[in-house]
Amino acid sequence: MKYTLAIHGSPYASGAHLQAILLCEAILRAGHTITRVFFYHDAVNVALNTLVAPQDEANLNAKWQQLAHEHGLELAVCIANGLKRGVVSTGEAKRYKLDHPSLSEGFELVGLGQLIDAIATSDRYIEIPT
Amino acid sequence: MAMHLVFSVNGWKACEPCTSADDIIVLMGDGVYATPKQQVYAIADDLQVRGMFNNTNPSMISISYDDFVSLTESHHPSISWND
Amino acid sequence: MKNLLVQINKPPYKGSQVLEAIDAAMVGAVFDCQVTVLFRGQGVLALWPDQDATGIEQKTVSKVLSALPTYEVKRICACAEDLLAFNLPVRNLAVPIEVVGYAEIAELMQNQDAVIGI
Numbered sequence: 652m653k654y655t656l657a658i659h660g661s662p663y664a665s666g667a668h669l670q671a672i673l674l675c676e677a678i679l680r681a682g683h684t685i686t687r688v689f690f691y692h693d694a695v696n697v698a699l700n701t702l703v704a705p706q707d708e709a710n711l712n713a714k715w716q717q718l719a720h721e722h723g724l725e726l727a728v729c730i731a732n733g734l735k736r737g738v739v740s741t742g743e744a745k746r747y748k749l750d751h752p753s754l755s756e757g758f759e760l761v762g763l764g765q766l767i768d769a770i771a772t773s774d775r776y777i778e779i780p781t
Numbered sequence: 782m783a784m785h786l787v788f789s790v791n792g793w794k795a796c797e798p799c800t801s802a803d804d805i806i807v808l809m810g811d812g813v814y815a816t817p818k819q820q821v822y823a824i825a826d827d828l829q830v831r832g833m834f835n836n837t838n839p840s841m842i843s844i845s846y847d848d849f850v851s852l853t854e855s856h857h858p859s860i861s862w863n864d
Numbered sequence: 865m866k867n868l869l870v871q872i873n874k875p876p877y878k879g880s881q882v883l884e885a886i887d888a889a890m891v892g893a894v895f896d897c898q899v900t901v902l903f904r905g906q907g908v909l910a911l912w913p914d915q916d917a918t919g920i921e922q923k924t925v926s927k928v929l930s931a932l933p934t935y936e937v938k939r940i941c942a943c944a945e946d947l948l949a950f951n952l953p954v955r956n957l958a959v960p961i962e963v964v965g966y967a968e969i970a971e972l973m974q975n976q977d978a979v980i981g982i
Contacts, residue, residue, distance in 0.1 A: 655978075767888075775853055776858065776979075777859050795904065804974075861981050
């Protein structure tokens with residue numbers, strides 16, 4: 652089966668990301684595919700390349716990147732939600748005349764249509780809320 | 782046959798009246814603090830973390846994420862409750 | 865064509881969460897989904913008429929809601945019990961809604977391909 656996941660919770664004010672990562676791993680173990688992982692609301696903060704995780708806490712950004720790298724997952728960050736929370740790609744940094752991009756490698760900024768499109772082409776949609 | 786994912790105690794209060802007889806309920810994260818009277822599933826990791834593993838009521842069935850995925854195969858759509 | 869339910873369960877001016885959820889409903893409709901919006905819990909408070917968010921430099925949620933029908937969002941529902949709990953004037957809301965009880969909500973949810981929340 653094809654799954655789409657959406658994460659809405661902020662990385663450090665909710666347990667959403669670790670739950671979603673464990674769920675992604677189980678979905679893949681079961682032989683299913685993940686069409687797209689979509690980050691919405693405050694969940695977009697996990698894509699910042701300026702995050703420094705304390706040594707005794709999970710590095711959620713790194714965990715997502717590793718999952719994406721190992722399984723070719725598409726980590727899609729809502730562009731409208733991302734921009735207003737400081738998540739900018741190289742292209743957007745240029746466009747808004749910012750000194751540096753802040754989007755981590757492995758993530759991409761996409762429109763909300765990419766969530767609807769993923770839902771339309773998947774068998775299952777699972778949302779981890781705020 | 783819907784799958785209700787409950788993420789908070791208040792989420793369960795909101796979810797309970799909106800369930801049908803053949804729906805299933807899975808408690809996740811702080812949702813495991815809810816005290817439903819009917820049979821529900823709860824994520825084992827989330828029970829363990831909160832010191833709830835040996836304190837669940839008999840109607841609560843603890844499950845792994847692999848079990849969770851099996852439930853998603855047979856139940857659809859999934860609805861998340863976090864009130 | 866997919867059946868998509870967007871449920872709004874948070875008060876309208878708790879940051880921009882409700883506006884972001886309404887965006888999802890509108891984009892769903894643009895992408896030819898059969899979209900239903902359900903207001904429940906404190907989400908019904910978004911239906912108060914006469915809101916004015918100019919003072920907090922935000923879009924006025926009730927005005928955005930009134931545009932839903934022009935986006936082909938055909939069905940807008942609100943939970944009967946929650947409307948009553950917050951004393952909302954059912955005949956004079958920001959947008960005309962269909963009042964639904966718990967049993968109808970349960971049935972509505974069962975008939976969806978995906979349910980998006982906040």
